[in-house]
Amino acid sequence: MVITGLGAVAPGGIGIKAYWELLTAGRSATRTITHYDPSPFRSRVAAEVDFDPVREGLSPQEIRRLDRAAQFAVVAAREALADSGLAVAALDPGRIGTTLGSAVGCTTSLEQEYVVVSDGGRHWEVDHGYAVRDLYRHFVPSSMAVEVARLAGAEGPAAVVSTGCTSGLDALGHAAELIREGSVDVMVAGATEAPISPITSACFDAIHATTPRNDDPEHASRPFDRTRNGLVLGEGSAVLMLEELEHARRRGARIYAEIAGFASRCNAYHMTGLKADGVEMAAAITAAMDEARLGPDSLDYINAHGSSTKMNDRHETAAFKVSLGEHAYRTPVSSIKSMIGHSLGAIGALEIAACALAMEHSTVPPTANLHEPDPDCDLDYVPLQARVQRTDAVLSVGSGFGGFQSAMVLARPDRRMP
Amino acid sequence: MSVLDLPTLTRILRENAGADESVDLSGDILDIPFPELGYDSLALLQAIGVIQRDFGVELDDDAASAETPREFLTVVNGGEQPSAESV
Amino acid sequence: MTAVVTGIGVAAPNGLGTDAYWRATLAGRGGLRPLTRFDASSYPSRVAGEIPDFEAAEHLPSRLLPQTDRMTRLALFAAEGAIADAGLRPEELPRYGAGVVTAASGGGVEFGQRELQALWSQGKDHVSAYQSFAWFYAVNSGQISIRHGLRGPSGVLVTEQAGGIDALGHARRHIRRGTPVVVSGGVDGALCPWGWAPQIATGLLSTAADPDRAYLPFASDAGGYVPGEGGAILVLEDDEQARARGARRYGEVAGYAATLDPAPDSGRPPGLLRTARLALDDAGIGSDEVDVVFADGAAVPELDRIESDALTELFGPYGVPVTVPKSMTGRLFGGAALDIATALLAIRDGLIPPTAPVDAPAAEHRIDLVTGAPRPARLRTALVLARGYGGFNSALVLRGCNDTTDSEETAR
Incomplete structure (x- = not known):
């Protein structure tokens, strides 16, 4: 399963090119909220x-029909489709799938x-007469997956x-x-989120998950820094085109990376909450590495969850040590949430897009705003500046409410051990 | 001035976060860690929200990291230790 | 690797618990009623499948009550029932040996409405700390995982009312890749004003006031559907393990497929027929081996026509018994997980439950719709169909295990 197309809508830049420029510049796109x-x-x-949905090519009816998150996904999916060079109209629609x-x-x-x-x-019995038709x-x-599928004619x-x-x-x-089980040849796959709204602010406030560092918004997200005190909400979308390796090779597609392993x-x-020992995330990492048939010594980069909460960054550091042993200390780890915040469900796809770009450019994005490392977070977090280096095998991890822990390994297709 | 006593705290917790069936909250629980009383950090944050609202006080993050009812009450009451009467 | 169902837990409007539900369903006793949970007098649709007798405090620890929406409480009830029914002790499994995959549609809508109201009418300090997860789509998988210590691969799928089948299909993937147990299904509900208004906006809800005439799949006077709450949670298990521990096996998930309809203006045919064929192919069987179909039964005339056309094409006119027992519960947001449970119970007892209170299908639907009384039949293989708003189609093939058939034959 290989990645052959990328599309992104991210804070600080729409489109893959702007997104990658932001990440490698180490610039934070966090700011005082303007949506409300x-x-x-x-x-x-x-x-x-x-x-600006008009500038991004959405039609008036799309703008009326689609939530902001769906609009992001449509824009990202169009870019990914174009980037892949896939002539989807020539494919069997039933062999194209969609996950969002x-x-x-x-x-x-x-x-x-x-x-x-x-x-x-004012009213518990809401007035349906005021509801929009598309409520x-x-x-x-699930309606958002339908919108994305339609772009590719996917059935x-x-x-x-x-x-x-x-x-x-x-x-x-x-x-x-x-793709692996043979249900489809091509997947339009990604994630999207537009959570920055009063109710999200209110509920994250109530559990002190988000940072109160309001006087310095550009440096508010500071994963692994001793002074971090909460996450910074983000929004955006990334959509990827995935194909079976031979399918991609036959058409001479550019291959960003192979999805070599995944586990949750x-x-x-x-x-x-998270337990400090990180054993479940470690188990996900180990399972994903095993599936990729890669040992800890072959990892070139880890894209961390790095949400900038006190608990997460320690939990995750522990998980890397449990799963990778001594190699955890030798492998560069960074959190791009320092730059684009935490866009909840979307961030995992944005991070995999970043990993694919890191492999394409042999460059690792930095952890911005990391000036005073937390003594409990003692790995190489690539502070402040991007690093040009080999990136043939990378790991990306995520951790979420509900207790979910996931890990994905990307590798160059020719690098994988038999 | 003491704004909150133990019975009020346990009532707020019970009403807003429930109560573990295996724990007796009416006993001498001032120094029992919250997890042993069946309350996690979310339960405390839920209680903090209610206290801030109903008692008109602003609580800083120290309240959320209190480990026992005594610590919590001390933070809420501005450093004043909970007295025997208030227990 | 074969995946079999070894446990069933049900929370349905016509029966809380699997036995109560199955007895009511065989008796044709429905659970649709005029709405009582909120004042529906101002809405054009006023009938729903409410679960009348569920007191959460009787079934769940107090600590869980302030942090759960009703649909999560029902899901925890059903999950506990399924795990007990399977005789499973999760703590005896390998640490990552059991996962959870559920379907979601609207999330914890009633909880969410309460907190939105608190925010907008009273201010942000009135919003519950539990709002951060109590309403979101992943909450049932998370809470079931925590309550039963299930640490394996998990997931949450949203395909509206096709979701329960997709959850089981995905659970089977986890089994095939080496996780011996997956607790799976869908329990959902949105019987509050903020869950009701969006459904009214679809124009697909029945506006009939008489609960006995409100949801009539395939009938000549089908006029839309009635929403219900509840659903089913199943324990899916690797067959070898199930046999080794001597578990009762309700049946095997033998085939699964999912598709999306083409765009409405494409001129291409709807995907339901193709989905059913793909699921039969996946099971490695022909349509002649299917003994009963649990249909989607939208009760929207055009959707019913699409489905009866697909069934006629696949099985021939009146070629296989078809039933829609969800006529007695309303359509559940948990997405046909209850239909899967019902099909397995039908296979177990050799009884096809009726599409009560439908008397007969409209003449244009050339299907053998089971109505009136339950129909005895030798059932080995069932096809379950479901559709989700927006064009989702899912199909599941269930096959009774040999032990079921053996016992049946012994009985003869």
């Missing part, structure tokens, strides 16, 4: 996308519509994968599985 008045909230920073990850679906539109039908929360499309996020299996903050990785893992585990511990 953030003044009542404890955390008032986020990594927002400057997104999203943790909170069309939450932005849902909240806006709720406010109208309830008249600002149900927002209500069940194979389609689904939204919604496992909280591992949705993006899990959607890609699911897609790879569908649950901690069965807590809906939001």
Whole structure:
């Protein structure tokens, strides 16, 4: 299963080129929230996308019909399709599948519509007469997978994968599985999220998950730094084209990377909390590495979950040590959430896109804003500056509410050991 | 001035986060760690939200990291140790 | 590697618990009622499949109540039932030997509505700390995993009402790749105003006021569907392990397929027929081996026509018994997981439950719809079909295990 096309809508840059420039510059796209008045909230920073749907080519009806998250996904999918050079019209529609990850679906539109039908929360019995015709499309996020599938004329299996903050990785893992089992030849797979809305701010405030570092928004997301104090919400989408290796080779496609291994585990511990030992994430890493038939010594880079919460960054550091042993200390680890924030269900796909680009350019993106390493986080986190180096095999991990832990290994197709 | 006593705290916890069936919350629990009382950090945060709202106080992050009811009450009450009467 | 169902847990509007549900279903006793959970008088649709007798505090620890939506409480009830029914002790399995895959549609909608109301009418300090996960689509998988210590590969799929089948199909993938147990299915519900208004907006809901005439799949007066709450959770298990521990096996997930309809303006045919064929191919059987079909039964005339055309094409006119027992529960957001449970119970007992209260299919539907009383039949293989809003099609082939057939033959 190989990646042959990429598309991205990210804070600080729409399109793969702008996205990669941002990541390698080590620049943070986090800022004071502009989508709504953030003044009542404890955390008032986020990594927002400057997104003009008209400029991105969406039609007036698409703009009316689609939630912001779906709009992101459509734009990212169009780029990925074009990037892959696949003539989808010539393929059997039934052999093209779609998976899209999203943790909170069309939450932005849902909240806006709720406010109208309830008249600002005045009525429990909401007035359906004020509902937009497409309200149900927002209500069940599977509608977003349909939108993406239509772009590729896909009539194979389609689904939204919604496992909280591992949705993006899990959607890609699911897609790879569908190709492996022979159900499809091509997958349009990715993830999208547009969670920056008052209800999201309110609930993350209530559990102190988001950072109160409001006076310095550009440096608010600081994974692995001693002074980190919470995540910074983000938004965006990445969509990838996946094909079976021979299918891609036959048509002479550019191959970014092979999805060589994927695994997920649950901690069965807590809906939001993590145990410090990281053993379940470590188990996911080990299983993904085993499937890729790669030993810890062959990893060139780890794209961390690195959410910038106190708990996560320690948990994850422990997981790397458990799964990779001494090699954890020798492998560069970075968190791009330092630059684009944490876009919940979308981030896993954005991170895999970043990994594919890292392999394409033999460059590892840095962890921005990491000035004072946490003594409990003692690995090489590639602080501040991108690093030109070999990137033939990379690992990306995710951890999410519900206890989900996922790991994916990308490798150059010719590098994999028999 | 003491704004919160132990019975009120346990009532708030019970009402807003439930109560572990195997724990007696009416006993001497001032120094029993919250996890042993069946309460995780989310339960505490839920209680903090209610206390801030209903008592009109602002609580900093120290309250959320309190390990026992005594520590929690001390933070909430601005450093004042919970007295025997308030227990 | 063969995946078999060894445990069933049900929470349905016409029966809480598998036995109560199955007895009601065979008796043709439905659970559709005028809505009581909220004042529906201002809405054009006022009938739903409510579960009347579920007191969460009787079934769940107190600590779970403030942090769960009703649909999660029902899911935890069903999961506990399924695991107990399977005689499974998760703590005796390998550490990562059991996963959870569930279907979701709207998430914990009632919980979410309460918190949205708190935010917009009272302010952000009134929003529950539990809102951060209680409403989201992954919550049932997460809570089931935590409650039963299930640490294996897990997942959550959203394909609206096709989701329950997709969850089982995905669970089978995990089994085939070496996870011996996956707890899977779908339990959902959105019986609150904020869950109701979006469904009304689809124009697919029945507006009949009489619960006995509100949801009539394939009938000449089919006029839309009625939503229900609840669903089923199943224990899917590697057959070798199930045999080794002497577990009762309800049946095997023998075939699965999913597709998406073409775009409405494409002029291409709907995908349901193709999906059914793919699932039969996956099971390695021909249509002549199917003994019963549990149909999607949208009760929307055009959708019913698409489905009866597909069945007629595949099996010939009146070629196989067809039933839609969800006429007694309403269509469940958990996505046909309950139909899978029902099909397995039908195979076990050799009884096809009726599509009550439908008297007969409309003449244009040339299908052998089981109505009235349950129909005795020797059942080995069942095909379950489901569709999700937006064009999702899913099909599952279930095959009774030899032990079921053996016992049946012994009985004869």
